[in-house]
Amino acid sequence: SLRLSDGEAKSISAYLISLSGSAKRAAPAKLDDAAAFKRGGKLVRERGCQGCHAIPGMETTSKIGPDLTRFSIKEEFELSFGNVVNVKETWDDWTFGKLKNPKIYQTKREKLLMPNFDLSDSEVRSLRTLLRGMGGHGPPHSVHYEFDERAGKIEAGRRMIEKYNCQGCHVIENWGGDLLRRYKEKNNGPPILNGEGRKVQPGWFYGFLKNVVLLRPWLKVRMPSFDMPPKDVAALVDYFAALDGKLRPYVHFDATRVKAESVAAGRVLFNKAECFSCHGEWPPPQGKEPPSAPDLSFAKNRLRPDWIADWISNPQKIVPGTKMPIFFEGAGAKAKVLSGKRTGKDEDRWIYALTAASEAELAEEKAATLRIGGKSIIVIVAEIDEKTIKVSSPENLGPRFGRAEITSHGEPVDEELLGGDGLRQIEALRNFLMTGSNFKAAESPKKGGEG
Template sequence: IGNKTSYEWIYNWVRDPKHYSPATYMPNLRLTDAQVADVATYLTSLKGASGDAPKATPDQAAVDQVILDYYKAVMPFEEAKAAIAKLDPEQKQVALGQRAIGRYGCFSCHDIKGFETAQSIGTDLSEEGSKLVTRLDFAFITDIPHTSKIGWFRTKLHDPRIFDQGRVLRPEEKLKMPNFDFSDEEVNRLVTALMSFQRDIQPAGAMPLRSARYDYLVSGRTLVHRRNCVGCHIIEADGGDFVKLVADPSLGPPMLTPEGARVQHDWLYAFLRGPITIRPWLSVRMPTFGLDDQNVNRVISYFGSISNNMVPFETHEVVRASNLEATGKQLFEKLKCQQCHVLGAIPKDQPTSNLAPDLRMASERLEPDWILQWLKNPAAILPGTRMPSFWPQDVYPKSLYPEFGGEADAQIRAIRDHLLTLRGGPSPKTAATKTANEN
C-alpha cells in the first residue's frame, strides 16, 4: 500500500473510514491521533521493491481505433468518427475508460460515479442448474465431455476464458469473466450452488425446515463473516484468529457463541451502537461498526437464535427480603468474587489474565436467568474459563457451604440477586445515545 497511496490518505482513512466511503464495512477503530499516525506510518512503509512496471505505453492511434470500435457499435460510422474528432486527448481517455468499465462490469463490485443505474453484464444464474447442457458453449475444448454440465461449470470457474482458445474473435466478442483463482474446494462449493439454482420448485421434503430461528441464523452468519466479527471472536466454533496474537487466550476478545443468552438485548443494542470498554486491562478494543438499526437487530436476533433465546426482555424483580439480601452479600464476599471481578478500580494484586468484567454492569448487562446457569457450571458455557466452579457437579444440588441449609440453588439465587443490586458501572446506553445524536 505504500506504493499505492500517500501517508495523508492513509491517515484520514484509518481515522474515519466513512469520510471517504459512507458504505464501507471498515469500522472506526476509535484511535487517538497519535495512534492513527503510528498506523499510517507503518502502512506507508509497506512498499514493494519497485512496484509494477507499466503494462502498456499509451498510443493515441490505438486509443482512437478502440474508441471508434465502441462508438460505431451504437451509431453510424461517419457519426462515430465525427463525435471522436470533437474530443481532446484527455476526453478520449475518459471516454475509453467509461466504455471499458461498462464492458467489463467493474461497477458490479465497485461504486463508480455515473454507473449507479447500470445493468449487470453477467448471465442470469437464477435457473442455471436447470439449463440444458446443449445451451453451454464448449467451443473447441475437448478435455471435458460435452455432455457434462458439471464439467463445464468446473472448467469455467477454474479458467473463465478458456473457451476462447482456438477461436478467431473480435475484441468485443471475447469472454469477459475474470479469473478469481478459486481453489478446488471453492469451485466445488460454487458448482453445488449453481446446480441448486433450479427452475422447478423442489418437493417440500427436499427443502430445509424454515423458521424464524433458521432465517436469523442464516442472515447472522452472513453478517458476522462479511463484517469479519469472526476475525477477532470465536462464534459457533468459527474464527478467533486474533487470539493467536496474544500470549494468553483470556487476554483476547471473548467468545460470543453464548452472547444471546448472556446479555440483555437492549444492552447489546446500545453496545453495538456505541461500544464501551468492558475489560480496560486488555490492549484490544471493540471497534465501532456504525451499523444501522436493521443490521444491529440482525446481530441481536442471530445471537438469540444461537442460544435459542428469542424471548422478549423482561425486568427481573430482585427479592429484597433482608435475610436473603444479607446472605447473598455474605456469600459474594466469602467466595471472593471481587478478587478477580472489577468493581470500579482494577485489582493490583491480580495478574491481568485473572481479571473479569465489572460486576456493577450486571443488572443492566446480563440476563438474570443466565447468571444462574453461569454460577452453577461456568465451564459448561465457556470451556476453559478461569471462572471457578463453586458448586461441583458431583455435589450439586447440595453445596459445600452451610448457607440456606447447604442448598446450592438457593445460594446461587442469593448471589445473583445481590449482583443485581450493584450499580454505577460503565454503560453503553449513554454512548449509544450520543452516537445516535451525532448521526
C-alpha cells in the same frame, strides 16, 4: 470504527507504512498523456472493470456480462462449446467448464472476457446449483429445507456473522478466533462467545451492538463500532439466543419478590469473597490496581439471572481456564440414584441409604437436593461410601423409593450464613448482583480505618 484518538490513528498508519520495507516505488504514471488516458479508458470498458469497481465517469456504463435471468433454461444448442471436444454437450457440463476455466470455449473469432476466479470444484458446483435455480423454475419443493423458528434465526445470524467477520476475532460455535489465537493468555484476547445467548439479556445485547461500551478495561484489543442497521443487530441478537435455545425475547427478574435477608447475605458474601478486588472501578482510584474482571454494575441489565447462578456455582464448567475462582467447591455435582431405603431416625430427621449408579462425588455434611419424580427435597449428605450415599431429611419419604437424582449444593463460603447452605448462598449473591448498583459501597471498611 475503533474509536481511535488522532495519536493512535497516526501510530497505526506509521506502522502499516513501515511494513512496505525498502521496495522500490513504481514509476509515476504520465497523467498528462491524453493518448494513454484514452487507451486506458477503452481497455477498462472492454474488460468490464466498472462491473466491480466504482470508477468516476463510468457510472452509467453497461456491464459486459450477459443477463443470467434465462441462463438456467438455455438449451444445449444455445451454448457455444467452441472447439472443445472433451466436454459433454449438456448444460451441466458446459457450465462446470465455463466456471472452472472461463476461456475454455474461446476461439480465434470469439474472444471471451470473463476472468478466471480460480474456483475449487466444490465452489463451481455450488455456483452451478445457484444458476440452475434461477429463472423461475427452481428445484422441486421436496428438496427445500424448511426452517423452523430456531433454525431460521440461526441461519440468518450466521449470515451476519460472516458479513461482519465476527469470527475473525471471536470463537463462535467452537470456530474462528484468528485474532484470539495470537494471545498466549486467552483472557487478554477477544472473549469467546460460545454460550453468549444463554449468558446475556437480549435487550442489553441489542443496545451494546448499537453502542459499544467498555466491559473489560484491561484489554488492549477493542471491539469496533459497526454502525449496523437495526435488522442486522436484531438478527445477531436472535442468532445467539437461538443457538442456546433462548427463544423467549425477554428476561424478567422480579426484584420485589427477593427477600431483604437474601440481599443482605449476598452483600456479606460479596465482601467475604473479595469480589471487588477483581471487579473494581474503572478508571481505578489513585494507588489502586486496575480491574482484571468485568464491571459488575452492568450485571443486572446485562446478564441473565439463571446464568449468574450457574456461573457462580462453577465458572470453570462454563469457560474452562477462566480466571474466576470456584468459591462453592462441588456445587452442582450430581449422582443418579437407582434406589433408596429408610434406615432409621435421628431425633427429628429420617435417615436414608441411597444406592447410586456410580461412585458419587458429593460434598459430605453439606446440603443437597434430592429429586424424586417431580418433587425436590433438601437433604444433608451425611456419608459417602463408594456407591452408597447416606442422607438425612426432616421429611418422611417412605420405607423405599426408586430412581432419583441428587445434586450437591457445594461447600459454602460461610458455614453459618443461611444455614451453611451453598445453594442459598449462590442465590443470595445472584440476588445482590441483580438488585445492587453501587458495589464499591458494598465493600467492608479496611482495617486501620481505611475506607
